[in-house]
Amino acid sequence: MAKVKDLCLMTVLHVDDDIEVSNMFGHMFRINYPKHKILHAENGFDALVKTRQFNPDLFILDICMPYVSGIQLAEEIVREGYLGPIVFLSAYDDQQTIRMCKNTGCAGYFRKPIDFAALFYELDNTMVQIFLKRLEQGRAQRRALDRF
Template structure:
């Protein structure tokens, strides 16, 4: 049976999740918290399999609570459930070790899919699944991969370079990274680079060509295409808007 901690200051959301669980006859023991502080205390007491965590709450928000919970109960899977569709939130959630990031209102199908995925992974972890190399703890692998990207985003990073850094085969690492972060490695790398580019646009007077090169894109045209894909704006338009704020 899964132990679930629902953390939200809105009772309606918690009642909605409990309704889905009841309607689908899921074997889930549900506990509740109304803010981040309460969530930290209950997580230490219950050590739940899964926490559904809202981000915007009084007293302590979901991001702060997650940071504390991960130190106390590192194996707990935390899924952010929020109405705020912002990359900054998603990026920080992933950096803190979040299992997933879902937007409200979550559909019954998405919730069932989440629970089924957790159950499937639990069964897989109980089996004799081995890699050809010694696998470090999961959080350590993802943390190491993200730190490598953070330190080398200006270079020509390839998936095999990061896989080698964390001690896994490229094929295994690719599947592992997607399963843990819910995105392909290439997407995460591009998103990280675009965030760095936005930071340079805000804080420096570097030309777009210089910024492109500094975040790992040798061709300005390609950088512009990637930037527009993730930001729905050209780099020049983004910089112009930022300067008028």
């Protein structure tokens, strides 16, 4: 059975082709969540490789990227079985783009330039939900084992 401490640790994949945004986000993330693992990918192809390798708990995706958009990437990772939260960061604010993001089941949508206070508030809530889901899964496993 996993320890509660281990259930709290998250792996987050941030995908953005803008190196300045990636560096700033990574810096702010490490300040706010020093024990969590942050991974970066510059495009959708790199993100898919890292997804298969590290199985992230949470995705934070830019929308406009070369080769594969953040929306296309979200659709692909969901098609591959990912059921967790996806947060989008984008300079776009048109209703069609927002609707397309919501159709992927996104947990949040934040406009660039990023309001880090609002983003990290949302990430706090999202990570709590991940933790609670893990805790419940652990309880269900324990109940199943107790029946035997």
